[in-house]
Amino acid sequence: MKTFKEISTQALFETNRQSDDSIIIDSRPIAAYNGWPLQGEQRGGHIPGAKSIPLQWTHYMDWIEVLEEKNITKERPLIIYGYNREDSIHMAEKLVDLGFHDLAIYSHFVEEWSANPNLPLHKLPKFKHLVYPEWVNKLIHNGQPPLYENEDYVICHSHYDYIEDYHNGHIPGAIPVDTNSLESTETWNRRPAEELRKTLQDLGIRYDTTVVIYGRFSSPVFDGNPFPGKSAGHLGALRSAAIMLYAGVKDIRILNGGLTSWKTEGYELSNTPSEPTPVHDFGIDIPAHPEYMIDTPSAKQLLTSDKGELVSIRSWEEFIGNRSGYHYIDQKGRIPGAIFGNCGSDAYHMENYRNFDHTMREYQEIETTWKEVGITPDKQLAFYCGTGWRGSEAFWNAWLMGWPNISVYDGGWFEWCADPDNPVETGIPESAQDIRSVNTNYQINI
Missing domain, CATH: 3.40.250.10 (Rhodanese-like domain)
Incomplete structure (x- = not known):
C-alpha cells in the first residue's frame, strides 16, 4: 500500500474556505454525496466543492472521460476523502497509476467534519x-x-x-x-x-x-x-x-x-x-399541481417574458434542424427563442444529464452547465423536447434541486410543429454560436 500525506480537518477547512486550486474528491457512494447518511454520520451531504467519484465506479468506468468531464487534471492538487481511510487510499492509488502525483488523504469526515455543525455540508435539496x-x-x-x-x-x-x-x-x-x-x-x-x-x-x-x-x-x-x-x-x-x-x-x-x-x-x-x-x-x-405542466399558449407567453425561458432538451442535431429526432415527426427545426438545454446524442438518450452508470449526474454540474446558457433558478422555466420524456428528466433535475418555478411544456416540438402558423427556425442561432454538441457518452451496460 502506497503512503500518502494526511490532511487535518482544520487544514481542509482552510483550503476549502480559501477556494484554492485543490480539487476535493468524494469517493463515497453517490447517495451519500447527495445527502443520505449511509454510515451513521450525524449530518448527510458532502464537503462544499467536492467532486463525486464513487470508489465503486473505478471497477468499470472510463477514467479519461470521467476526469475530463469533471475537469480533474494532473496539474491540480487532489484531496480525497471517503467513509474510511482505506477507501480513500484505494482511490488515491488508482489516481497515482494514472499519473497523478500531488495527492492528500482526509480520513476524518464522519467523526469530525460531519459531526461538527459549524463545518459546512452541501446536499441535494430534495435528495x-x-x-x-x-x-x-x-x-x-x-x-x-x-x-x-x-x-x-x-x-x-x-x-x-x-x-x-x-x-x-x-x-x-x-x-x-x-x-x-x-x-x-x-x-x-x-x-x-x-x-x-x-x-x-x-x-x-x-x-x-x-x-x-x-x-x-x-x-x-x-x-x-x-x-x-x-x-x-x-x-x-x-x-x-x-x-x-x-x-x-x-x-x-x-x-x-x-x-x-x-x-x-x-x-x-x-x-x-x-x-x-x-x-x-x-x-x-x-x-x-397544474403549474408543473404547461401547454402551447403558456409556452408562447414564456417566450415573450424577460423573466422566463423555454428550454429545449433536445440534441444539437435536432436543435439546428438537421433531423427531427423521431420517425413520426417530419418537420425539422426548433422553436424560435428557446434555449439549448442539450440532452445528449438523440431523442432516446440523456447522456449529458447522467453519469455513465445511468445515475443522475452530480447536481452542481447540471447547475453550472445550465447557468452558462442562462438557465437559472430565478426564472420561470419550462423544459421541453419532442414529446415530454427528456423534458421530464430535466424537470426532475431542477425539482430535486428545489428550483421554484419549473414546468414541462407538454406538447413540445410535436405539438408546436403540427401547427403551420407556429414559426420554426433552423441553423445555429447567434445566441448559440459558441455552443457545441457535447455528448459525454461514457455509458456502459452493466
Whole structure:
C-alpha cells in the first residue's frame, strides 16, 4: 500500500474556505454525496466543492472521460476523502497509476467534519426523493428505510407498451406501469384528469401513497427501429413520475440509476408478476399541481417574458434542424427563442444529464452547465423536447434541486410543429454560436 500525506480537518477547512486550486474528491457512494447518511454520520451531504467519484465506479468506468468531464487534471492538487481511510487510499492509488502525483488523504469526515455543525455540508435539496437500491431493498423486506414514515407504498416498473420488459425481470413486488396509461398515444401529452385518476386508482395509488418508480436502461437504436422508445424504460419512468407529481402524488421516490443500479448492487430480479390493489379514491382533485405542466399558449407567453425561458432538451442535431429526432415527426427545426438545454446524442438518450452508470449526474454540474446558457433558478422555466420524456428528466433535475418555478411544456416540438402558423427556425442561432454538441457518452451496460 502506497503512503500518502494526511490532511487535518482544520487544514481542509482552510483550503476549502480559501477556494484554492485543490480539487476535493468524494469517493463515497453517490447517495451519500447527495445527502443520505449511509454510515451513521450525524449530518448527510458532502464537503462544499467536492467532486463525486464513487470508489465503486473505478471497477468499470472510463477514467479519461470521467476526469475530463469533471475537469480533474494532473496539474491540480487532489484531496480525497471517503467513509474510511482505506477507501480513500484505494482511490488515491488508482489516481497515482494514472499519473497523478500531488495527492492528500482526509480520513476524518464522519467523526469530525460531519459531526461538527459549524463545518459546512452541501446536499441535494430534495435528495430523499432520489433513493438508492439498499433503501428499496429495506422497504420491500419490511425494514425501515431512512427518511420514510409511510405505510402505504407502490413500486412501479415503468415501460412503454412493452410488458415483456417487466416479465424479463423486475424488482420483487413491483407492478408494471405502461407510460401509455398516463399519456395519450395520439398527442403524447398527459392524459385528461379523469383518465389519470382512473389509471392511478387502478394502480393502487392515492395522493398520499409513496410511489417508488424506476425503469430498465438499454441503448435504443434509432435508425431502422420503428419503436426505439420501448428500450428507454428509465427515461419513461421519469416521464411517468412527472405526470404523477402533476396529478398530486406527494411522495415520489425515483430509484437513482433505475434497474441498472439494482442489478449492480447484486440484488435479485423477480419473474413473478405482482398485481396492483386498486383504490376507490385518489383523495384529492387532479391536477393538484397544474403549474408543473404547461401547454402551447403558456409556452408562447414564456417566450415573450424577460423573466422566463423555454428550454429545449433536445440534441444539437435536432436543435439546428438537421433531423427531427423521431420517425413520426417530419418537420425539422426548433422553436424560435428557446434555449439549448442539450440532452445528449438523440431523442432516446440523456447522456449529458447522467453519469455513465445511468445515475443522475452530480447536481452542481447540471447547475453550472445550465447557468452558462442562462438557465437559472430565478426564472420561470419550462423544459421541453419532442414529446415530454427528456423534458421530464430535466424537470426532475431542477425539482430535486428545489428550483421554484419549473414546468414541462407538454406538447413540445410535436405539438408546436403540427401547427403551420407556429414559426420554426433552423441553423445555429447567434445566441448559440459558441455552443457545441457535447455528448459525454461514457455509458456502459452493466
